[in-house]
Amino acid sequence: MTNPVPVTIIGGFLGSGKTTLVNHLLRHANGVRLAVLVNDFGDLPIDADLIEGQDGDVINLSGGCVCCSYGDDLSLSLQTLQEQASLPDHIFIEASGVALPGAIGKSLSLLRAYRLEGIVVLADATTVQSMAAEKYVGDTIQRQLDDADLIVLNKLDLVCDEQAQSNRVWLDGCFPHTPYIDSVHSTVNADVFFDIKRKMTNCKPSAHSHTQDTLQVDHASSLFTSLSVSVDHMVDAKWLASQLADKRNMLVRAKGFVLDTDNQIKTIQVVGRRWSVTPAPIGVQAGLVCIAQAESLSEENIRSLCKPDAQQII
Amino acid sequence: MTTIYAARKIITMNPARPAVTHVAVRDGRILGAGSLDELTGFGEYTLDEQFADKVLMPGMVEGHCHAVEGKWWRYVYCGFHDRMDPHGKVWSGLSSIEEVISRLQENEATLQDPTAALTGWAIDPIYYADKKITREQLDRVSTTRPVGIMHASGHIMNVNSKALELADYLRAGIEHDGVPLGDDGLPTGELKGPDVMFPVGRQAGFDDNMLEFDEPGLIDFARLCVRTGVTTATDLAAKLDDEMVEMGIRVTARDDFPVRIMSLRFHHGVTPAELIEHAKALRSRSTDQFRLGKIKIIADGSIQGFSARIRWPGYFNGAPNGLWYIAPEQMLAIYEMALKEDLQVHTHTNGDEATDLVLDTLQVALKKHPNANHRFTIQHGQLINAAQYRRMASLNMCVNHFANHHFYWGDEHYNITVGPERAERMNACRTALDNGIPLAIHSDAPVTPLSPLFTAWCAVTRQTNSGRTQGEHEKITIDEALYAITLGAAYTLNMDDEIGSIEAGKLADFAVLEDDPTSVSAQALKDVKVWGTVQSGRVFAASEI
Incomplete structure (x- = not known):
């Protein structure tokens, strides 16, 4: 299938x-x-x-x-x-x-x-x-x-x-x-609507690095920013996904692969407030890409969510 | 060539001479109605006395039904009440789910192909203490072939495991309000609403056009018309693509085709401008026997499905308000263009809020395109109240009420959907007439059986299935009901100049009855036997159709 x-x-x-x-x-x-x-x-x-x-x-x-x-x-x-x-x-x-x-x-x-x-x-x-x-x-x-x-x-x-x-x-x-x-x-x-897959293959997150780039826009509509974050540690994938989907982050979408607490790599997908966690395809690299409207993206928030001890702190 | 028919009595619906003994027919039209002496003045004639012991009345006009009923009779009848099929066989009603299963099993045993679908229709669990039917029960009919039964309401279907499997529904992980799950996490086989019914229905023998007639189905539908005294019937919601139109024109033009069909173009799936253009094109293709060029809009859903848009205080059981099936802007656009182009629009409303929208919208559209003879008609209009009828009168609107609904679902409306007070004034024929609203009454066949005399009985007695009279105040008289199923309905179709009464110049359409419906008791109205019809001067005996 x-x-x-x-x-x-x-x-x-x-x-x-x-x-x-x-x-x-x-x-x-x-x-x-x-x-x-x-x-x-x-x-x-x-x-x-x-x-x-x-x-x-x-x-x-x-x-x-x-x-x-x-x-x-x-x-x-x-x-x-x-x-x-x-x-x-x-x-x-x-x-x-x-x-x-x-x-x-x-x-x-x-x-x-x-x-x-x-x-x-x-x-x-x-x-x-x-x-x-x-x-x-x-x-x-x-x-x-x-x-x-x-x-x-x-x-x-x-x-x-x-x-x-x-x-x-x-x-x-x-x-x-x-x-x-x-x-x-x-x-x-x-890119707000299409799968982030293409962006994922372009970004090569190294340990604790963050990249941020601005997506091209055609008209005078608002700018969108994408943020790539590495998440190398084990994390409760559902917790992270639900947090990313929280309105305070105002994320348009997010996609990523993380090591879940059951020691399996999982795919996290977020569109607005909807999130899902599913088994990841074989061979993917851990990492996360988030897209938000430029002025709404709080890099600090996303980063702190992706820290190893985030779940205990937040 | 003039034929003068002699009858025991001819009910004309012409107030100048309401009952006569003879009617003269030439070229499919009425020369005159009166005494034999009066009619001989037209010249040479043949006296036909085959109806000498019968009662004639104007051919009945069913203003809201669907010709697809003919096609549905190819499925297995699973209803609670006795019902006559196109060939005159009366199928006995089934009084329990067990009896439904037995009938399906009997039918299953006659099928040769082990994978062919077995399809039933007209089941109504409210008569079985509202017990749910499960796929396991239908698996007793077959595990190798898909089995499906459409409910009488048309809103729910039950299927067996094989049908679910073929549609790829027999799996965990389905989350849909319309697909209840059993304790095992798998669908129970009950499917509610078109979104979930159609994909499985296709596997269970229902084709994709569940509302569209086909050629053999149209012929069977015509047989039902003859058996019930109907000479003009609507097909109230069709897409009418070229192929269907060509077939409809061809089949209805046959010498032995006994009924005039009026098919309305349904609004859904095209823009208002496309709809108007299509209706205009259809109007130009209209024939004597296949009438085209009217528009049907569906504004809201159904009351028993809780999808009708109803005003405060809403549903009796607290269910949330229903759904719009058209945006107000689209309705306005269609009304305005239709008034401009002299296209008649029939609008389905069930809830009173949907009726309000129709009234508000037509009032605006009429300011832009005044059209005194528009005859826009509300179909069903089940919850119209007195104030709304008064507005309808001022807007020159017509109504076609769903009188049969009282009998089949009146108790449910009383107890569950809208509560006693509003249930008693549903399909308020009395108030409509008192406000001068042109009135028709209907069956919505195949939802309920095609039979205008039964529909008249429903409006006259307002009796529910449990035997209660629901809304004494809204009863109409037998004479009023007979008018509603002839001239009243003809008026709503803008055909009252051609049909609906027996008088000089009109089409020779008669219902031939064994008894006089004006001299029987109200209770007996539904039992008046129909011998057959005369349509455009051609005689059709039910026994030979």
Whole structure:
């Protein structure tokens, strides 16, 4: 059985920027073979030069990416996809505007070919607070945000600083455990979503060294910083993963291999507040990469979490 | 070529001459209804006396059902109540889970291919003290072939171990509210909600288009229509791709096809603009027997599935509010474009909050595109209250209530979902009529059986399965109920100029009955026997269909 394909669910109400984000990801796949599942092709502005061909509900894009319209049967689309010869590297599901992304996430547990990587929900900074109080859809929007592992506070270019700050205070109050990141035009760096594997192979952590570099960004959206930390000592992997997923770190994601207390190497994965610990592939080197919005990353916090005696101190 | 039919009585629904003895038919249409003397004025005719001892009424109009029922009869019937199949066989209701298993076992014994799926439908555990059915029970039917049973509600399915295994569900580690686990950590075989039902359903013999009719199924559905006096039936939610449309037009055009089908394009899976374009294209392809060009929106879920959007104080048992199946912005976009293009929209609401959204949205859309004859219809509208009917009247809306629901799930609504007060005013036909709302009533077949006379009985008696009268105040009269299943339903389909009454100029659509439904007791209304139908002047005897 091949490794399950990571799936990221993109939720958010109508107009929050889901479609723009999907399009952005397709343009910045950088060699990752993406499959994007959308409710319908209606407003999806895929550049014509990206399209290699269309076969009914599937649009083939350059670089091995595909975009599928699932209409009213997502489970059938996922099943069709898993029966294909070559599975994509990563799947994004764009939930419909009134769908609850958590329910989609649960249905993924029914398909062995897939693994829920995380639920990212967009919030429109210009409307989210008033919409969350709206008579008909207010509770739907709150339930969508409640399902999020990571919230993308989008359209920040359209609000003043006070309103942006008011949104953050509101998110902190309503969703105290969910990290959020800033965004403009849904341009979130693709590395925020894709597997950190490529970064892992590039970094060669030596004992007690830390590297930090800034990821490239395309637009005036916020900068993301990645931090590589070596964790050579034995550590309670679940404890570390849960700590990394704590909102105070505001991590967008983290991935790493650590020696667990049972003397086995484990893979730690974090997307926002979601974390998992699974047996690591054979031959990996211990180490951890964390990604956060540049101004939110507290290197000090992460470092102290990764110290040998951290669990006793914190 | 004129035929004059003589009958014991002809109920016309024409208030000017409500009952006559003869009706003259030419080219599939009604020349006139009256006495033989009056009708001879049209010239040469043949007198047909085959209905001399029958009662004719306008062909019944089922304003909310799904033609897929014909296809479902290829599965094994597992319901609690007796039910007639397309060939007229009445399948006895099953009074225990053991009886369900026995029927499946009997059917299993007739199958040759040891791996073929065995599929059942219409089971309803609320009649079995709400006992859960397990995969182990269905394993007694077979361990080699997948076995699945769809519940009557359409929201839950039970399967055996083999079906779970084929769908790769028979393993530890599944975490889903819709897949309850047993003590062994493995799924029990109960599957709740479409997300989890469909992947397994495919293994258990349900095809991917569980709501779409196919050719033999459409023909079987038409047989049921003849047996129940229906001459026009809706197919209320379809995707209507080119292949389906071509097949629908071809099959319904046959000389021996006895019912007019109106198929509505379902909103899901396309954008509002695409939906409108498709509906316009479909409208231009509409034929006499296969009517197209209307739109169906589903606004919320179901009350018994706790997925309906209901207003404060919410569900009686404290369940959280249900789900929206469309965003308000999308509903507004569809309403506005549909009003502009003269496309009629039928909107499913179950909860009263969903009805509020429809009213608010239509009120806004009508300001932009005033359209006095829009006839937008709320389908089900089970919890509409008096104030909402008053608003519906001011907005010129119609309603098609789910009268059969009282009988099948009324007790559950009373005890669990919405509590006594609201259960008593569910499907409030009386209040709708008192507010001047054009009213139809429906079966939602295959959810409940197709039979407008039974539906009329439900609206007249408001009797639940346990025998209680639920909502005395909301009863309507037999005459009102018969109107609702003919002209009332025709009005909601914007076809009242063509069908729904027996009068000059209309299509020659009749239900041929053995008894007079206006002279039987309310209790006996559902037992009035249907001989068959006349549709566009063609005679269809149930015994020969």
